[in-house]
C-alpha cells in the first residue's frame with residue numbers, strides 16, 4: 001500500500017525521539033527546525049542534541065514516554081525500537097522506526113523547501129538513497145525565484161475570490177500572470 005502524503009504542522013507539538021545517536025540527532029534537528037517540542041529519551045546523547053531538545057531525559061525508554069506525543073521517532077538499537085513501535089501502535093500514534101521499514105507507520109521524507117513551498121518525496125522505504133538523489137535533482141530544476149511565483153498565485157487567488165472567478169477559469173489566468181512576471185523583468189532589464 002502506498003503512503004498517503006500529508007504535511008504535518010508541528011509547531012508546539014510534542015514529538016518523542018527515542019535514542020540519542022547521530023540518526024536521532026539528525027531527525028531531532030529537523031523536527032526542531034519545524035517548531036516541534038522535541039522530547040529526547042536516551043541514556044547517552046550526542047552533544048548537538050542538547051541544543052534542539054526541549055526535554056532531554058537521560059535514561060532508557062519507558063512506555064509512558066509515548067503519552068501525549070503526536071509522533072514518535074524510534075532511533076535506538078533494534079530491540080528498543082521494536083518495543084517503541086509496539087507501544088506507539090497500542091496508543092494510536094504514528095511511528096518512524098528508522099531501522100525497520102516494515103514496522104514504520106510513517107516515513108521520513110526527503111524535503112525541498114523554497115520560497116514558501118514544500119516538496120516531499122518518498123519511495124515507501126524501498127530506496128532512500130534514490131529519494132535523496134531526486135531531491136537534489138529537484139533542487140536544481142525548481143527556480144530560485146519560485147517565491148515570486150507563489151506570491152503572484154497568492155495575490156491572484158484573493159482577486160479570484162473577490163471577483164467570483166470560477167475555479168476552472170483560474171489556471172489560464174495564473175499562467176498569464178506568471179508570464180507577465182518575466183515580461184516585466186525582461187522589459188526592465190533591457191532599459
Ligand SMILES: C[C@@]1(CC(=O)O)c2cc3[nH]c(cc4nc(cc5[nH]c(cc(n2)[C@H]1CCC(=O)O)[C@@](C)(CC(=O)O)[C@@H]5CCC(=O)O)C(CC(=O)O)=C4CCC(=O)O)c(CCC(=O)O)c3CC(=O)O
Nearest residue numbers: 098099107108109110122123124125126127128129132135
Ligand atoms: C524507512 C525510512 C525511515 C526514516 O528514517 O524515516 C528510512 C530507513 C532507512 N534508511 C537507511 C539508509 C539511508 N537513508 C538515507 C537517507 C534518507 N533516508 C530518509 C528516510 C527514510 N529512511 C525512511 C524511508 C524514506 C523513503 O524511502 O520513502 C530520508 C529521505 C529522510 C530522513 O532521513 O529524514 C533521507 C534522505 C534525505 C535527503 O537527502 O533529502 C541514505 C542516503 C543518504 O544519506 O544519502 C541512506 C544510505 C543509503 C541506503 O541505505 O539506501 C536505512 C539503512 C540503514 C543501514 O543499513 O544501516 C534504513 C533502514 C532500512 O532500510 O532498513
Ligand SMILES: NC(=O)C1=CN([C@@H]2O[C@H](COP(=O)(O)OP(=O)(O)OC[C@H]3O[C@@H](n4cnc5c(N)ncnc54)[C@H](O)[C@@H]3O)[C@@H](O)[C@H]2O)C=CC1
Nearest residue numbers: 019020021022023024041042043044060061075076098099
Ligand atoms: N533511517 C536512516 O536513515 C538510518 C537508520 N539507521 C539505524 O538507526 C538506528 C540508530 O542509529 P545511530 O544513531 O547510529 O545509533 P547509536 O548506536 O549511535 O545510538 C543509539 C542510541 O540509542 C540509545 N539507547 C540505547 N538503549 C536505549 C533505551 N533502552 N532507550 C532509549 N534509548 C536507548 C543510546 O543511548 C544511543 O543514544 C540504528 O538502528 C541504525 O540501524 C542507521 C543509518 C541510517
